[in-house]
Amino acid sequence: MPCRATKQTPRKPAILRQPDSRQGSSRFGDAMLRISRDLTIDENDIEISFVRASGPGGQNVNKLSTAAQLRFDTRRLTLPADAEARLNRLAGQRMTKDGVIVIHAQRFRTQERNRADAVDRLIELLRAAMTRPVPRRPTRPTMGSKTRRLEGKKRRSNIKAKRGTARFDD
Numbered sequence: 001m002p003c004r005a006t007k008q009t010p011r012k013p014a015i016l017r018q019p020d021s022r023q024g025s026s027r028f029g030d031a032m033l034r035i036s037r038d039l040t041i042d043e044n045d046i047e048i049s050f051v052r053a054s055g056p057g058g059q060n061v062n063k064l065s066t067a068a069q070l071r072f073d074t075r076r077l078t079l080p081a082d083a084e085a086r087l088n089r090l091a092g093q094r095m096t097k098d099g100v101i102v103i104h105a106q107r108f109r110t111q112e113r114n115r116a117d118a119v120d121r122l123i124e125l126l127r128a129a130m131t132r133p134v135p136r137r138p139t140r141p142t143m144g145s146k147t148r149r150l151e152g153k154k155r156r157s158n159i160k161a162k163r164g165t166a167r168f169d170d
Helices: 059-063 083-094 111-130 143-161
Strands: 032-033 040-042 046-051 068-072 102-104
Touching: 046 111, 059 111, 068 111, 083 102, 102 111
Parallel strands: none
Antiparallel strands: 032 040, 046 068, 068 102
Protein backbone atom coordinates (compact mmCIF):
# COMPACT_ATOMS: atom_id res chain seq x y z
CA MET A 1 0.00 0.00 0.00
CA PRO A 2 1.33 3.45 -0.82
CA CYS A 3 2.06 5.75 2.09
CA ARG A 4 0.21 9.05 2.03
CA ALA A 5 2.13 12.16 3.01
CA THR A 6 0.38 14.77 5.07
CA LYS A 7 0.98 18.46 4.61
CA GLN A 8 2.53 20.15 7.63
CA THR A 9 2.45 23.88 8.12
CA PRO A 10 5.08 25.69 10.20
CA ARG A 11 3.85 26.96 13.55
CA LYS A 12 3.86 30.68 14.19
CA PRO A 13 3.73 32.24 17.65
CA ALA A 14 0.31 33.76 18.19
CA ILE A 15 0.85 37.25 19.57
CA LEU A 16 -1.75 39.97 19.38
CA ARG A 17 0.47 42.98 18.85
CA GLN A 18 2.25 42.71 15.54
CA PRO A 19 3.96 45.58 13.75
CA ASP A 20 1.45 47.46 11.69
CA SER A 21 2.13 49.68 8.69
CA ARG A 22 -0.06 52.47 10.10
CA GLN A 23 1.82 54.68 12.54
CA GLY A 24 0.59 54.54 16.17
CA SER A 25 -2.39 52.30 15.65
CA SER A 26 -3.28 49.09 17.40
CA ARG A 27 -5.27 46.08 16.35
CA PHE A 28 -8.23 47.53 18.22
CA GLY A 29 -7.85 50.95 16.60
CA ASP A 30 -6.71 54.15 18.24
CA ALA A 31 -8.97 53.70 21.22
CA MET A 32 -8.65 54.50 24.86
CA LEU A 33 -10.55 52.31 27.29
CA ARG A 34 -12.53 54.39 29.75
CA ILE A 35 -12.38 52.74 33.16
CA SER A 36 -13.96 55.51 35.20
CA ARG A 37 -14.45 59.25 35.01
CA ASP A 38 -10.84 59.85 36.05
CA LEU A 39 -9.07 56.86 34.46
CA THR A 40 -8.53 55.80 30.87
CA ILE A 41 -5.97 53.33 29.60
CA ASP A 42 -4.49 52.99 26.12
CA GLU A 43 -5.22 49.69 24.43
CA ASN A 44 -1.61 49.62 23.20
CA ASP A 45 -0.51 49.16 26.83
CA ILE A 46 -2.34 45.82 26.98
CA GLU A 47 -0.30 42.86 25.74
CA ILE A 48 -2.26 39.77 24.76
CA SER A 49 -0.68 36.51 23.68
CA PHE A 50 -2.34 33.22 22.96
CA VAL A 51 -1.37 29.91 24.53
CA ARG A 52 -2.80 26.42 24.55
CA ALA A 53 -5.77 26.02 26.84
CA SER A 54 -5.77 23.36 29.54
CA GLY A 55 -8.55 20.98 30.44
CA PRO A 56 -10.96 18.93 28.35
CA GLY A 57 -11.72 19.78 24.75
CA GLY A 58 -10.36 17.00 22.63
CA GLN A 59 -8.63 17.80 19.38
CA ASN A 60 -9.47 21.50 19.50
CA VAL A 61 -7.58 22.07 22.73
CA ASN A 62 -4.56 20.08 21.55
CA LYS A 63 -4.14 21.83 18.19
CA LEU A 64 -5.13 25.45 18.65
CA SER A 65 -3.81 28.24 20.86
CA THR A 66 -7.09 29.79 21.92
CA ALA A 67 -6.48 30.73 25.56
CA ALA A 68 -5.68 34.44 25.93
CA GLN A 69 -3.03 35.61 28.37
CA LEU A 70 -3.37 39.33 29.07
CA ARG A 71 -0.54 41.30 30.65
CA PHE A 72 -0.99 44.88 31.85
CA ASP A 73 1.70 46.89 33.65
CA THR A 74 0.04 48.92 36.40
CA ARG A 75 3.12 51.12 36.77
CA ARG A 76 1.97 52.94 33.62
CA LEU A 77 -1.11 54.13 35.51
CA THR A 78 -1.19 57.06 37.89
CA LEU A 79 -3.58 55.90 40.58
CA PRO A 80 -4.37 57.48 43.94
CA ALA A 81 -2.77 55.65 46.86
CA ASP A 82 -6.07 54.23 48.14
CA ALA A 83 -7.06 52.94 44.67
CA GLU A 84 -3.63 51.37 44.25
CA ALA A 85 -3.98 49.56 47.58
CA ARG A 86 -7.46 48.33 46.58
CA LEU A 87 -6.08 47.15 43.21
CA ASN A 88 -3.30 45.19 44.94
CA ARG A 89 -5.82 43.58 47.29
CA LEU A 90 -8.37 42.79 44.55
CA ALA A 91 -5.82 41.47 42.03
CA GLY A 92 -4.26 39.12 44.58
CA GLN A 93 -2.22 36.41 42.84
CA ARG A 94 -2.98 37.84 39.42
CA MET A 95 -0.52 40.68 40.10
CA THR A 96 3.20 39.96 39.98
CA LYS A 97 5.79 41.56 42.25
CA ASP A 98 6.66 43.94 39.41
CA GLY A 99 3.08 45.27 39.31
CA VAL A 100 2.02 43.43 36.15
CA ILE A 101 -1.53 42.05 36.13
CA VAL A 102 -1.76 38.68 34.34
CA ILE A 103 -5.22 37.45 33.36
CA HIS A 104 -5.67 34.03 31.78
CA ALA A 105 -8.91 33.64 29.78
CA GLN A 106 -9.84 30.23 28.35
CA ARG A 107 -13.58 30.15 28.84
CA PHE A 108 -14.44 30.18 25.12
CA ARG A 109 -13.31 28.22 22.06
CA THR A 110 -12.19 31.19 19.94
CA GLN A 111 -9.34 33.64 20.32
CA GLU A 112 -11.57 36.66 19.74
CA ARG A 113 -14.01 35.79 22.52
CA ASN A 114 -11.21 34.91 24.95
CA ARG A 115 -9.45 38.20 24.11
CA ALA A 116 -12.64 40.16 24.76
CA ASP A 117 -13.23 38.21 27.99
CA ALA A 118 -9.72 38.99 29.26
CA VAL A 119 -10.05 42.71 28.45
CA ASP A 120 -13.49 42.83 30.11
CA ARG A 121 -12.09 41.18 33.24
CA LEU A 122 -9.24 43.71 33.37
CA ILE A 123 -11.67 46.62 33.02
CA GLU A 124 -13.91 45.14 35.71
CA LEU A 125 -10.93 44.74 38.05
CA LEU A 126 -9.76 48.32 37.49
CA ARG A 127 -13.30 49.69 37.94
CA ALA A 128 -13.68 47.83 41.22
CA ALA A 129 -10.36 49.28 42.41
CA MET A 130 -11.38 52.83 41.46
CA THR A 131 -14.69 52.80 43.34
CA ARG A 132 -14.33 53.95 46.92
CA PRO A 133 -16.22 51.86 49.45
CA VAL A 134 -19.05 53.68 51.17
CA PRO A 135 -18.16 54.13 54.85
CA ARG A 136 -20.59 52.47 57.23
CA ARG A 137 -22.51 54.85 59.42
CA PRO A 138 -23.41 53.21 62.71
CA THR A 139 -27.14 53.29 63.45
CA ARG A 140 -29.01 52.86 66.70
CA PRO A 141 -31.93 50.45 67.07
CA THR A 142 -35.36 52.08 67.10
CA MET A 143 -37.50 52.22 70.23
CA GLY A 144 -40.07 49.85 68.66
CA SER A 145 -37.43 47.22 67.89
CA LYS A 146 -36.15 47.43 71.48
CA THR A 147 -39.63 46.91 72.97
CA ARG A 148 -40.40 44.02 70.58
CA ARG A 149 -37.13 42.35 71.56
CA LEU A 150 -37.82 42.73 75.28
CA GLU A 151 -41.41 41.47 74.93
CA GLY A 152 -40.16 38.38 73.11
CA LYS A 153 -37.61 37.77 75.85
CA LYS A 154 -40.32 38.06 78.54
CA ARG A 155 -42.56 35.64 76.67
CA ARG A 156 -39.76 33.07 76.39
CA SER A 157 -38.87 33.60 80.04
CA ASN A 158 -42.46 32.90 81.14
CA ILE A 159 -42.63 29.76 78.98
CA LYS A 160 -39.40 28.45 80.50
CA ALA A 161 -40.44 29.35 84.05
CA LYS A 162 -43.61 27.27 83.66
CA ARG A 163 -41.52 24.22 82.70
CA GLY A 164 -40.31 23.79 86.28
CA THR A 165 -41.73 21.34 88.80
CA ALA A 166 -45.47 21.63 89.27
CA ARG A 167 -46.54 23.20 92.56
CA PHE A 168 -49.68 22.00 94.20
CA ASP A 169 -50.84 24.71 96.59
CA ASP A 170 -54.17 23.97 98.32
